Amino acid sequence: MDIDYQKLLQGYYEAKLLPHDFSEDRVVPDFAFNILNTMGFLYKPIVDEAYLSKNIQTPEWPEGKTFAVCLTHDVDDVSYFSLRQSLRPFTAPFNGLHITQDKLKRLFTLGFTTLRVCKNQFINDPLHCYERWLKIEEEFGAKSTFFFWPGWKNVTKHHKTDPIYDLNDRLIFDGNNCTVAEMIQEIHRRGWEIGLHASWYAYNDVDELKGQKEALEKALGYPVHSIRQHYLHYDIRITPRTHSAAGFKYDSTLGFNNNIGFRFGTCYPWKLFDLGSKKELPILEIPLIIQDVAMLNPSKGMRIDSKMALRYMLLITEEVEKVGGVLTLLWHPNEIINRQSWTLYLKILNYLREKNAWITSLQEVGSWWLR
Ligand SMILES: [Zn+2]
Structure with a gap:
C-alpha cells in the first residue's frame, strides 16, 4: 500500500482508522490502530527519510548540534x-x-x-522533591517543559483518570513549604517552561480549554504557549482546531501510551491541519516519541525492564539522529520514586549529552523551528 505523506501528516489515515466504538469515554486508541504499524514502520521516521532522499539537508540546530531532544514532564501527581x-x-x-x-x-x-x-x-512525602528534576537537568545542560494541569477547581468536568491536585494545595519544593502555584512560578523563574496538561474532557471544548489556560497563566503570571492532553486524549478530527482556537502555539500530544515510535512517520515538527475546514492551522506539532510508562509500567504497554528499555531508546535515538530531528521524551515526575525509571532517565540524559544533542523545552524547539 502506498502512503501519501501529506495526507498522513494532515491526519486523514488516523481519522479513517479510528476504532468503530470510538467515543469520548473510550480508552485512547493506541499504536495498534496506526496505519504505519500495520506496515511495520512504527520505529522508522519514513516521512523524514523520504524528505531527505531528495538531497535536502537535515535541519539546522543551534550551536551546530546535529539533533534536538525535547524533554517534557506531565505533572499528574504532586503528593503521595x-x-x-x-x-x-x-x-x-x-x-x-x-x-x-x-x-x-x-x-x-x-x-x-x-x-x-x-x-x-x-x-x-516522597514526591516533594521535584527540584531534583531541575538540578539534574541543569547538570546535563538541559531544560525541559513541565505540563501542569489547571487545578481541580478550574476543571468543569472530571474524568476518572484526571489528576486530583489543586493549585492551592501545599507541598515542599526545594526545602520550602509552598503551594503548587508557587512551585510553578519558581520552576518558571529558574528558566524551565510551564505548559498546560489539559484535562481529559477539554480535548474538544474551546471555552473549557481557554478557562484552563487562563487559570494556569494566572497562577504562573505569564502566558502559556504549549499543551499536552492528559492521557494523550485527542481526536485528530477536532482537537487540532480546538487547541488552535484556544490560543496554543505548540502541542506535543501525538505519541503513544502503550508503545514508542513515530505515530506520524516523522520526528520533525509540522503545522497541524483541520480536517473539517481543510486548512492548515497556526499550531505546531512536536510529536511525542517516547514516554517512560509505555516502556516500564508492568501492567500496560511494552512491559519491559530498564535494560531492555535502554536498548529501544538507543535504537529510536539513532533514527532521530540520522534525520537530524527531534526526540521528544516524556518522563512523569511522580516516577522519581521508581528507581528503575529514574536510573534510566539519568543514563539516557548522559548518553544524549555525549551525543551532543540540543536538550531543551517544547517552546524552545518550536520557536527555533518556526524561525
Ligand atoms: Zn497526564
Missing part, C-alpha cells in the same frame, strides 16, 4: 500522601465513573492513602 486530594473525587460526580468497580477502586485507594498518611505522618 495527601488525604485532601484523595477525598476530592468524592466531592464531585465523576463523569465516566458509573461502574461499581471504579467506585470500589477509588474507595480502596482512599483507604490505602488514609493508612499511608497515618503511618507516615512524621515522614516526608
Whole structure:
C-alpha cells in the first residue's frame, strides 16, 4: 500500500482508522490502530527519510548540534500522601465513573492513602522533591517543559483518570513549604517552561480549554504557549482546531501510551491541519516519541525492564539522529520514586549529552523551528 505523506501528516489515515466504538469515554486508541504499524514502520521516521532522499539537508540546530531532544514532564501527581486530594473525587460526580468497580477502586485507594498518611505522618512525602528534576537537568545542560494541569477547581468536568491536585494545595519544593502555584512560578523563574496538561474532557471544548489556560497563566503570571492532553486524549478530527482556537502555539500530544515510535512517520515538527475546514492551522506539532510508562509500567504497554528499555531508546535515538530531528521524551515526575525509571532517565540524559544533542523545552524547539 502506498502512503501519501501529506495526507498522513494532515491526519486523514488516523481519522479513517479510528476504532468503530470510538467515543469520548473510550480508552485512547493506541499504536495498534496506526496505519504505519500495520506496515511495520512504527520505529522508522519514513516521512523524514523520504524528505531527505531528495538531497535536502537535515535541519539546522543551534550551536551546530546535529539533533534536538525535547524533554517534557506531565505533572499528574504532586503528593503521595495527601488525604485532601484523595477525598476530592468524592466531592464531585465523576463523569465516566458509573461502574461499581471504579467506585470500589477509588474507595480502596482512599483507604490505602488514609493508612499511608497515618503511618507516615512524621515522614516526608516522597514526591516533594521535584527540584531534583531541575538540578539534574541543569547538570546535563538541559531544560525541559513541565505540563501542569489547571487545578481541580478550574476543571468543569472530571474524568476518572484526571489528576486530583489543586493549585492551592501545599507541598515542599526545594526545602520550602509552598503551594503548587508557587512551585510553578519558581520552576518558571529558574528558566524551565510551564505548559498546560489539559484535562481529559477539554480535548474538544474551546471555552473549557481557554478557562484552563487562563487559570494556569494566572497562577504562573505569564502566558502559556504549549499543551499536552492528559492521557494523550485527542481526536485528530477536532482537537487540532480546538487547541488552535484556544490560543496554543505548540502541542506535543501525538505519541503513544502503550508503545514508542513515530505515530506520524516523522520526528520533525509540522503545522497541524483541520480536517473539517481543510486548512492548515497556526499550531505546531512536536510529536511525542517516547514516554517512560509505555516502556516500564508492568501492567500496560511494552512491559519491559530498564535494560531492555535502554536498548529501544538507543535504537529510536539513532533514527532521530540520522534525520537530524527531534526526540521528544516524556518522563512523569511522580516516577522519581521508581528507581528503575529514574536510573534510566539519568543514563539516557548522559548518553544524549555525549551525543551532543540540543536538550531543551517544547517552546524552545518550536520557536527555533518556526524561525
Ligand atoms: Zn497526564
